[in-house]
Amino acid sequence: MGRVRVQREPFDSGSELEGFGAGGDVGAIATFTGIVRGTGGMSRMEIEHYPGMTEAAIAKIVAEAEARWGLEDCLVIHRHGAMAPGERIMMVATASRHRAAAFEAAEYLMDYLKSRAPFWKKEFGPDGAAWVAAKDEDEDALSRW
Amino acid sequence: MGRVRVQREPFDSGSELEGFGAGGDVGAIATFTGIVRGTGGMSRMEIEHYPGMTEAAIAKIVAEAEARWGLEDCLVIHRHGAMAPGERIMMVATASRHRAAAFEAAEYLMDYLKSRAPFWKKEFGPDGAAWVAAKDEDEDALSRW
């Protein structure tokens, strides 16, 4: 049911959400959009991923969220490749009957995408390039689910 | 800083979010959209509000969220008047550096808008019209903040 897209191209949150949740018994839509920050003079970010596994890993996370919160609709878009500060990296959207389920499912998707979907971020700044280190708090965030 | 709009007219979530958070140090945007459900054959909803107090009450809630989570941007749109199932009732959007703040601030806004902004919903269905009763769980939700 949920839609998953892994792509190099930029996307537009507004047009992606046209018709989202339509036809379901939807009272609540939550979305989250991740954006490249220009912190510390970072000039660009590159995201590497694991073609094949990426789509399957996200689909599994989506299926778990749909089952657990009885979602009426679900969307995940995640980019890879090069992007500049201000560009959208990814988005999730969840549609459900009530607001608590929509919010919780969106947070669950984000927590699992952070630590369980095979993406790796590399930042390019004035001091050169560096792989973004995974944060303990991101791994810890999974324990709440 | 945050924008508050109380209006009778429908709105489009996508175009409302154009430029949202631009110029700030934004890594995360969370949104929530509330939609009229057609449960139980409900044919329309009417929302009454308290002109003057409504805008002030929402602005106060927004100011509290901005201060508490250091938001980079914040938007609340809430409609009043008549609307049909499937129409958007309201939306909130929050922009911040990190995802936890964006999600928490959006949930805070929703919890307070539910119980502290002067709106009253009336549903019109096959058995006539009825004012929507406030739920204990909505009042209880405030205690987590």
Add this chain to the structure above:
Amino acid sequence: MLDVLYFAWVRERIGEPRERVETQAATVAELVDELRAREARYALAFADLSALRVAVDQELTEFDAPLSGVREVAFFPPMTGG
């Protein structure tokens, strides 16, 4: 003189959205007692204060709030926004 406003089913029970009220009431609770004594529709609307909320000059408050200097009092059921 006070502007007294009613919303949602309070408005429907009283039959009008607002009125000017001449009162010496010192608190919201005293104003409610005066209104209740007027007519059955007021007594009905104010039958159960635990089902009502009150705003004084557009700020939510409690029924023991003082009315000195106040211009506007509004009565309504618990809010159902969002």
Add this chain to the structure above:
Amino acid sequence: MLDVLYFAWVRERIGEPRERVETQAATVAELVDELRAREARYALAFADLSALRVAVDQELTEFDAPLSGVREVAFFPPMTGG
């Protein structure tokens, strides 16, 4: 024969994104030992297993996972999506 894939800084240390590996290793850990013994760049990439994650046939797993029937093994640092 296995396809072995490397991502992010593991790929950079080893110097290629994938290779075919002839091995009799029974587990991922045994495969890692064989690779470490090859050349310094492998020893460097696999110096600290706690900093690595492994997927077998595109499913996250542990280093004691068996390799029987497996076609593809991937090594990479903790993921940083979202």
